[in-house]
Amino acid sequence: MLDNLPIQALLPELRAQLASQRQLIIEAPTGAGKSTALPFAMLDWPEIDGRILMLEPRRVAARSIAGFLAKQRQQALGDDIGFRVRGESKVGRNTKLEIITEGILTRMIQQDPTLDGVAMIIFDEIHERHLSTDLGLALALEVQESLREDLTLVAMSATLQGLPLEQLMPNASKLVSEGRSFPVTIAYQAAKTQTNASYMPDWLSHMGRMISALMQPDSAIALGASAEQAAGSLLAFLPGKREILQLQEYLTERLDSAILLLPLYGELTAAEQDAAIAPVANGVQKVVLSTNVAESSLTIDGITMVVDSGYKRQASFNPKTAVTRLGLKRISQASATQRAGRAGRLSAGFCLRLWSSEEQARLMAADEPEIACSELLGMAFDAANWSVKSLNDLPLLTPANAANEAVAWQLLQSLELVDAQRNVTAHGKQAYQLGASVRLAHMLVKANELAQKRQQPQLIGLACLLAALLEAGGGSGSSDVLNRLASATNGLAGRLCRNWLQRFGIKDAPQSFIPAANRSDTAMLLAFAFPDRVAMARGQQGFLLANGTGVMLDSSDPLNQADWLVVADFQEQQGRSAGRVWLACELPAALLQQELSYLCHWQEVAQWQEERGRIQAERQLCLGKLVLKSEPLALSSEMRVRGFLDYVARKGLAVLNFDERARQLQFRCAIARSHQPDFADLTDETLLGSLADWLAPYLNDVQNIGQLKALNIYAILLDSLSWPQRQQLQQWLPEHWPMATGTNAPVRYDAAGRALLSVRLQEALGMAHSPQLLDGKLTVTMELLSPAQRPLALTPDLASFWAGPYVEVKKEMRGRYPKHLWPDDPANTQPTKFTKKRTLNQ
Incomplete structure (x- = not known):
């Protein structure tokens, strides 16, 4: 099955390159076999003396590829071929090819910088530009340069467009493979504007109708699919779990019960994900509702039709509030191409895009890399543990967002994980070894210290439950974290919880700690992890977090009655003024005077009081941006200055x-x-x-x-x-330009970076070219005026203007301003600022 894939033609050259080259870049489009046939063949190459690690962006792809290749080798997972993802591993002592998710590599390098026994690392689908991909590649390049010259690095992508790999790896050999994808017919069907009274947005209802139509042969053919394609299965791309569940409910009521309706997203169990990918019996159709986990490195059997919503859910980090906002955004052209290609993996396919062809042309060419818009806390902590003081000291494909990185280092320092010089502290080293996300690792270490001090082992048990619950996604149900602890004892959360308990030498089962869980300890532990998310009630308007963000719960939620919360999970929503709380715990106010008193501090502030028309100074007890109490303060001249600075900062420079x-x-x-x-x-x-x-x-x-x-x-x-x-x-960049007539003509600049010189046309006569500024790098745009100082023309190329448009200007203006010069050869006429008669007399 793998012998006929296009990548096979590239293998002899690739094998020959391994004799002398340790960096390779492979461009292989969809269907070439780069994720399957290539690593499969390498297993038997004697030139590769050691293990091969192949990174996949997603768990479902890692498990699927490993299972498929093991089956081709007629072996069990964990023999020659295995996989390693978070919370699950099928790797044996003799495993030569490990398919791993990206974050696993960073941990492997941190634990063993020499990567003993590893001969090659393959970065698959590197064009997706996840944070962990960029970091893993950067660390691998540093290992190769300083410790392991014999380590081979292979970067693979469906496309290299917009990907600066050759700048990062200038000495790498580049190999290009043909793809193998069958033709895909593309059709467009944008949603019509409508009033939708249902709980679903208009575009999602439209998507449901289109999928229902495609699963009926006559309607599918009318939309552009062939009879063969209409008889196959369908893959639908949606932005997230919420839309998948809504559409699944909609389609369950409308599709024939013989059609299998299967969701596919990251939070599903391995068995549920495998069910969506697995082949179906002859004559059976299925509809797979997927996030972008199915966009690449994954072939779903039987798919002949794709319906693409054109949306993705993208997280963007706000450095001012240290909060990540999830927004619904259009995908890129590259992503649209990848999604359509899923219909042509095994035969000719059909893709229905739920937007217009005009909008397709306006889509971004490629997706923005995560390093430019995401939170960088985990990446900065990894860098600190690699003894790096700035992310841009690493060999990165794209520089890190400076504002986001600054927030990350600041939070690491406030959690005492790094010191002021960005060196990892003893506390930070303990936290890093746990393998949890930064905030939760800090909480676990703090909980362990407190548990030992109080002789209360249940504290560390509760902390492990909370960490597992949050790391695994929190499940669903009540927003009160105390009502959700049971879900941290099963599945991925249960495995994580048991692992951390063992790290702390505790053999008790996770569920044994639930009965002793109380509100005070739970709130305290969560505040260790999320000090910036301690929240104070603000009447009917929900709660205000310590970072200044407003949040709300459902109106019927019992937690609305609390005066204080610790919010463990929330999201800022696009188009909404307040974030939505998913998981929180009521915080007893007494904790702020006791265990959490270190979060509060006194500060002197001065603010302009609009109602009083003056600066007022106060001494305030604050928790972040929350004011717990205040006392009046005498206004000094220094405080008055601070008050006016605060006024400008709040109101903006317009004041x-x-x-x-x-x-x-x-x-x-x-x-x-x-x-x-x-x-x-x-x-x-x-x-x-x-x-x-x-x-x-x-x-x-x-x-x-x-x-x-x-x-x-x-x-x-x-x-x-x-x-x-x-x-x-x-x-x-002068403010004026001296004309030959003696006029100092004003030069204006604008936000677009242009320089505009406004002068009467007669004073520009004889100028062959527009003036040059900025050492010849900026050409002035000439704004030529009539004798009445009204604009006649705007041109950055004066020579072209004289030779062309000037002729029409001259015809029109001669009759309107007969007393002024309108020469036939303007480029060779003496300039003047006077009338024709006065000019001739001079």
Whole structure:
């Protein structure tokens, strides 16, 4: 079965490269066999002396590929071929090919930087750009460079478009394979605008109707599928579990009961995932409702039709609140191609896209890498344990998001996992060994210390239950964590819980700790992990977290009656002002004076009081952004300055005298930075983040808002530049341009990085080309004016304007302004700022 795949043609050359090359890049489209036939063949190559690790982005793919290859070798999993995913492993002493998920590699390297016994690491589907992929590749490159010159690294992708692999691995050999996918007919069927009274969004109802139609032969043919395709099975791509369950309920009531309706997403058990992938009996059809787990590295038997919602659920991290928001977003063109290809893996297929062909052209070319938009806490902790002080010190495909990384290091330090120099502390080393996510690992270590101090082993048992519950996804049901502890004793959560209990030398079963669980201990442990998610009730508006985010529960939830919560799991929702709480625990207020008192601190604040029209100073006891109590404070001059800074920070720069000259200075500096990156940064975001540096020195004599608004912001910003920068700015990007007529024509700059010179057309006569600024790297856009100072033309190419559009301008303007020059050869005419008669007299 594997012998006929296109990748076979590439194997002789690949094998020959292994004699001298230790870095390989393979581009092999869908159906080439790179995930199956290639590693299968390598098992018997004597050139590979050691284990082969192949990374897959998803657990379901890792298990599926390993099971398929073991079957081809007529062996049990764990013999020559095995897999290792979180919470489950089928690997034996003689296993030569291990299919592993990405995060497993990072742990393996951290535990054994020499990767003893490993000969090759294959990074499959590297184009998906998960955080753990980028980090795993970076660490593997460092291991190869410093410790293991003999280690072979293979990066494989369906496409290299937009993937800077060749810059990261410039000496790697690149091999390209043909794909093997059958033709797929693409059809578009966008949802029509409608009023939908059901619980499903319009696009999801539309998707249900289209799937129902495709499972009826006549309707399927009418939509564009062939009779053969209509007789096969269907794969539907949805953004997440919630939509899958909604659509499953919708279709259950409408599809023939003989059609198998199978969900496929990450939280399902291995048996449930295998059921969606497994072949069905002849003549039986199935509909698989999947997230993007089926987008690559996974062949689902019998699929001839794909219905693509065109949506994905993407997590984006907000560094200001340290919260991840889940939003529904359109997929990229690359993702759409991958999804459509699922219909053509085994025969000619049909793909119905639930958007228009016009919208397809507007989709992003490729997905944004996670390192640019995700939380970087776990990645930073991994880096710290690799003795790295900045993520960008690692050989990464894409630089880390600077704001997100700063938040990650700050939280690691506040949890005492790293010190101020970003070195891992003793506490951090203990936490890292547990293999839990950062916050929960911190909680487990803290719980163990407290359990020993109090002689209360049930504390560590409860902590293991909570950690397992949260790591495994939390299940579903009540939002009160105390009502969900039982679900942490089974499945993946149960395996994790038992593992951590054993780490702490506890042999008791997880369920034995449930009866002793109480609200106070549970809230305390969760606050260890989530100090920024301690929440205070705010009347009818839900709760306010310590990080400043608003959250709400269902109106009928009993936890709404609490004064304080610790929120263990919530999501900010796109288009909603408050996040939705999924899992929380009531927090007894007494804990804030006792075990959690270290979270509270006194601070002196000064704020502008609108109703009183003055600055008021207070001493406040705070937990993050929550004010627990306050006391009035005498207003000093220093506090008054802080009060005005707070006012500007809250209201924005618009409350200052940001006139056009100040804006022009901002634009000029932005253009200068594009030429010299270390030039002064005067963007609004930077100015708001550094008010104490540039604005505070000018506030000592400011007593009221009127005086604040009277400050000369242009002069203040100009003073913030060094003298050499001011000189350089004037040289590169002057505010005026001297014309041959003696006029100093104003040059305006804009946010798009353009320079615009406004001057009457007659004064630009004789100019062969537009002026050049920024050492010749910026061409001025000429705004040519009529004698009445009205715009006639806008052009960055003066020579082309004289040779072309000027002819029409001349025809129209000659009659309107007969006293002014409109020469036939403007490029070779002396400029003037006078009338024709006065010019001739001169």
